[in-house]
Amino acid sequence: MNRLLPHRAAAATAAIVMCFGLAACSSSDDSSSDSSASTPSSSATEEMDEAMGPFGAGCSAVPTEGEGSVDGMADDPVATAASNNPLLTTLVKAVTAADLGDTLNSAESLTVFAPTNDAFAKIPAADLNALLADKAALTKVLTHHVVEGELSPEDVAGEHKTLAGDTITVEGSGEEFTVGEASVICGNVDTANAKVYVVDSVLMP
Template identity: 65%
Template sequence: MNTKLRTRSMGLAALALTASMGLAACGSESDTDSASEPTTSESSSETPMEESESPMESEEPMAADAPFGPGCAGVPTSGEGSVEGMADDPVATAASNNPLLKTLVAAVTEADLVDTLNSAENLTVFAPTDDAFAAIPKKDLNALLKDKEMLTTVLTHHVVGESLTPENLAGEHETLAGDMLTVEGEGEDFTIGEASVVCGNVQTANATVYVVDQVLMPQM
């Protein structure tokens, strides 16, 4: 009897041990499965991040063609005097809608150059701001505005008879006055003598405009 009971007890213990090992194996398999799940979710979460970067890259070419310089902050953001509005009109008309260029427009009108500038093609205009004209002593400015021949020479000294992009702006260029302008610089930093471009690469229907902070005086 004792021998049989001992044998039966050993058999039950072996069964219990086998069952516990089976449960442990199942638990380790489920742990392995659950541990592998985060890897799948992490790899899937990386895909949207990679896709979200591509639209930013497509915006760079647009920025390259835009006007540049601190003076562009003074250009209206909407209406005929805005960058978009100026692109629709020939250069003299476009300048007349820009609040930074009122004195220049008055001078162009006084010199009877409106039609000349509006009807030409592929011009580059260095346009002095109102502040640039205000820096000239008032007596001298009034005398210039009254001398049509001299005024015409000064104004056409600001105009080049070809379209200059920022890439080919630096160098020597012949003006409509028949003399030369020397532009130095690169990228978004250009100077003409003591004058600096403060808002460059503004497009009009027939010209590229570079707004400058000083009036460019020809050599007499």
């Protein structure tokens, strides 16, 4: 029987080593799991973006109730949402003249830099009326304000291709952005199919 003792000791030692090995693997797996759990997912980033909400001094002029409010606009596609906002009546008139309403409403995902009524008022009346009467030129100007995909405040800075086929450059960060000579006065406004950044000047191609 004494001869069996070394074998039993060796077996016991091997079992102990295996146990430590399994414990180490388990610890490693737990650590890996914890690490992946602490990494923000894309959905979490989207939730943070939504929680941020609209920003900018111009947002104070947006209605607090009704279809033209921030909550009301979120329920409708972008052209319809804009038509309910009193800040954007001239833009809606231009979109209607260019027959772009259905195009914008049916798009899957857009970012729209939306000039206010005051932005259009900076254009001399004769020039604005001429633009509204020229469907091809008007379409080019309006589509110059639209980018594919919904750009969050974290992603909006940079150079982006517009639906007009050219590019625009957005500069800034946080809650301060410019698009060319225009400033974003109310950003990160959601509609059913678009992100809207309201700007104080019309962007010319």
